[in-house]
Amino acid sequence: MDNKQFFLNRYKQLGGTIADINLKKSLRVNTLKITHEKFVERMKSIGTKLTKIDFLKDGYYAEANFSLGAINEYLQGYYYLQEAAAQLPAQILNPETTDIVLDMCAAPGGKTTQIAQIMQNKGIIMAVEQNPKRLESLKSNVERMGIENTIIFRTDAKNLQKSKVLFDKILLDAPCAGNYATDSYWFKKRDIQGIKKSAETQKQLIKAAINLLKKNGTLVYSTCTLEPEENEQNIQWMLNNFNVKLEQIDSDMGDEGLTNVFGQKLSNEIKKCKRFWPHKTNTEGFFIAKIRKY
Amino acid sequence: MLKQFIKQFTNQEIVKEFIKIDRSYFLTSDKIRQTTALIQTKPAFEGVILGTEGRVFKPSIFLLQKICAFTNKKINADKKGEWMFICGKDVFGKSVLKFGEGIKINDFVIVQNQYHECLGYGKITADISSKGKIVENFFDIGDFLRRER
Numbered sequence: 001m002d003n004k005q006f007f008l009n010r011y012k013q014l015g016g017t018i019a020d021i022n023l024k025k026s027l028r029v030n031t032l033k034i035t036h037e038k039f040v041e042r043m044k045s046i047g048t049k050l051t052k053i054d055f056l057k058d059g060y061y062a063e064a065n066f067s068l069g070a071i072n073e074y075l076q077g078y079y080y081l082q083e084a085a086a087q088l089p090a091q092i093l094n095p096e097t098t099d100i101v102l103d104m105c106a107a108p109g110g111k112t113t114q115i116a117q118i119m120q121n122k123g124i125i126m127a128v129e130q131n132p133k134r135l136e137s138l139k140s141n142v143e144r145m146g147i148e149n150t151i152i153f154r155t156d157a158k159n160l161q162k163s164k165v166l167f168d169k170i171l172l173d174a175p176c177a178g179n180y181a182t183d184s185y186w187f188k189k190r191d192i193q194g195i196k197k198s199a200e201t202q203k204q205l206i207k208a209a210i211n212l213l214k215k216n217g218t219l220v221y222s223t224c225t226l227e228p229e230e231n232e233q234n235i236q237w238m239l240n241n242f243n244v245k246l247e248q249i250d251s252d253m254g255d256e257g258l259t260n261v262f263g264q265k266l267s268n269e270i271k272k273c274k275r276f277w278p279h280k281t282n283t284e285g286f287f288i289a290k291i292r293k294y
Numbered sequence: 295m296l297k298q299f300i301k302q303f304t305n306q307e308i309v310k311e312f313i314k315i316d317r318s319y320f321l322t323s324d325k326i327r328q329t330t331a332l333i334q335t336k337p338a339f340e341g342v343i344l345g346t347e348g349r350v351f352k353p354s355i356f357l358l359q360k361i362c363a364f365t366n367k368k369i370n371a372d373k374k375g376e377w378m379f380i381c382g383k384d385v386f387g388k389s390v391l392k393f394g395e396g397i398k399i400n401d402f403v404i405v406q407n408q409y410h411e412c413l414g415y416g417k418i419t420a421d422i423s424s425k426g427k428i429v430e431n432f433f434d435i436g437d438f439l440r441r442e443r
Contacts, residue, residue, distance in 0.1 A: 072380055075435040076355070076411055100329065124329050135338060136441060143343050143354055144438050151330050152339035165332040 004187040007180075014228065014258055019279035021181045024061040025068065027079045028087055028110075031058060032117050032146050034078045042073060055253045058117070059087045077144040082110045083182070085253075085276050085283035089173055089222040090114035092249055092290055097122035099168040102212060104157035104205060107134030109141035111173055116147040125150040126167075128157045158208040166214045174202045176223035176230050179285030181278040199229040203237060210242045210293060218247075219291040224284055226277070228261040231287040235273060236266045238291070246272040247290040253281060257289070296344060299351045302402040303365040309357070312344060319344040321356075350432050358404055358412035366394035368404040369429065376407040379414060380436040385429035393422050403429060 008018050029039045036058070043050055048068070053059035059082075062068055069081055090111045095101045097119050103112045106127035115125055127142070127150055129135045135154050142150055153160075157172075177195050180186040202223070209219050221238075223230050235257065238244060246269045257273030259266045276286035296319045300308060312319050313327075315337060322341035330337050345353040353361075362368055371379055375389025385405060397403060397418060405413045414434030422428055 070439055072376060072407065072411070072413070072435075075380060075438050124326060126329070126333070139339050139343075140438055140441050142339060143356075146356065148342045149326070150339070151326060151333075151337050151341075153333060153335050154338045155335050159335070160333065163333045165329065 002187075003191065007187060007190075010262075011226065013262060016226065016277045017279055018180060021278045021282065023083070023181060023278075023284065024282070025063070026053060026082060026084045026087075027060055027062050027068065028056070028058045028082045028114060029060065029079050030077055030113070030117060030145050032121055033076065039078055042078070046071070046073070053084050053087075055251060056084060056087050057091055058114075059084055075144065077146050080110055080113055080141070080145060082114070083284050085281065085286035086110060086224065087114065088251065088253070088274075088286070089171055089220050089288055090118060092251065092288060093169055093171050093218065093220040095119050095123065095169050099123045100165070101125045102157075102160070102167040102170045102209075103127045104170060104172045104209060105129065105175055106138050106152070107131065108137035109145075111171055112138065112150060113141055113145040113147055115171065116142075116145070116149055119149060121146075121148045123149055126160075126165075127152045128155055128160065130154065130156045158204060161208050161211050165212075166217070167212055168214055168217050170209050170213050170217070170219045171222075172205055172209045172219060173222045174205055174230070176202070176225040177227055179224055179226050179278070181284045182224070195225075195227045195229050198225075199227075199234055202230055202234050206234060206238050207242075210238070210244060213293045215293055217293050219244075219293070221289045221291060223287050225287065226275075226285040228258055231275065231289075232258045232261055232266055232270050232273065233264075235270055235289050239267055239269065242293075244291045244293050246270065247292050248272045249274050249288060249290050253283075254286070254288070255280065257287075295347050295351055299345065299353060300357075300361060303361045303367050303404065306364045308360050308364055309344060313340065315340060317347040319346070352433050352437065353415065355412055355435060358415065362404055362406070362410075362412060365404070366396060367401055368394045368406055369397070370406045370408060370410065371413070372408060376413060379405055379431060380434050382431060382434060382436055382440075384419075384427045384431050385416065387420075387422065387425045387428045390422070390428070397422060402432070405429060405434070
């Protein structure tokens with residue numbers, strides 16, 4: 001059995017499938033630098049067709065016959081090229097202007113800059129990235145987008161547990177196996193051993209996130225993978241081991257989290273999570289959980 | 295190097311307090327400083343970046359915009375000039391829509407586009423009435439793309 005068939009069989013058991021997806025290019029307007037009205041007008045004047053994404057506060061689908069990542073409007077930081085589903089975690093985290101927020105695996109900075117935008121450049125964001133090359137992308141995007149409330153550290157987010165700071169809100173957009181909708185070679189590169197290894201790394205990050213969260217604080221955990229080991233099963237592990245509960249996600253997009261994974265019954269609470277099958281949402285594969293510490 | 299850079303455009307003290315992390319300068323706040331101190335690791339970036347030392351000083355867009363409010367040493371390029379400049383090219387006289395008052399050869403100028411958005415800076419190398427190359431590109435925001443390579 002080839003790898004693609006192996007994953008197709010897995011997805012079928014979970015109620016999903018593999019489909020040819022033509023992802024629409026999407027972006028997020030940076031309201032720290034430009035209003036929606038001025039942005040739409042400006043982009044129209046240079047021949048870009050924008051369509052508002054109804055489930056996102058600041059997201060648009062964009063069509064242009066030139067590279068949207070290499071024009072003055074991009075360099076001025078008026079927008080961030082960001083897949084539609086990837087714009088949801090920061091929106092769901094919904095930080096306040098007085099919060100101290102941690103973005104645990106922050107590069108290349110799409111979600112960090114979105115959090116800063118929601119916080120209107122107030123409060124404080126700590127953005128952490130371990131990989132030096134990815135750190136440079138994070139710094140560059142934070143600068144380009146005009147972010148003023150962020151401190152960036154080059155370290156493993158787990159090391160912050162040694163510090164004296166606790167956070168009101170944490171975003172853990174965990175490193176993951178990815179998904180086939182954004183990577184045409186995905187099925188050639190991935191296997192179940194890699195997915196299990198990734199799930200173990202994520203557990204360590206989840207543990208650190210909960211240790212770093214204030215009581216009553218909110219953690220949003222997200223991945224761009226469809227694999228339940230990295231999603232629902234990790235959330236079950238978290239529910240089993242820490243004083244946390246899941247919160248309902250206020251969005252019509254995506255399916256409920258799975259509560260039966262290859263015959264293993266999981267907590268009904270996991271239905272509060274969101275799972276994005278590309279063939280249903282026309283986005284990349286995605287998973288989001290909103291967690292409160294008590 | 296930050297203060298020297300600003301002095302090329304204005305004598306106003308537009309940035310009073312700043313911190314330096316490695317080769318970069320940042321505008322920060324007490325609140326941010328206090329939070330940084332809780333982590334026993336040196337930050338890589340803190341608050342608002344003002345610029346980075348290198349072969350030439352690389353100002354942030356924030357700093358260029360701040361300087362623009364206090365200087366006449368600026369020019370506005372047309373659409374073609376804007377594109378050429380952010381691709382790392384020099385500015386030609388025929389692409390300049392407007393010159394700031396009193397600009398002369400060897401002055402450093404901030405290059406803006408038709409919307410007064412800062413694109414970078416350069417040095418006046420020829421009489422501003424010339425149609426040929428008049429601003430040598432020292433730094434432009436296309437650097438954001440070149441950094442990623």
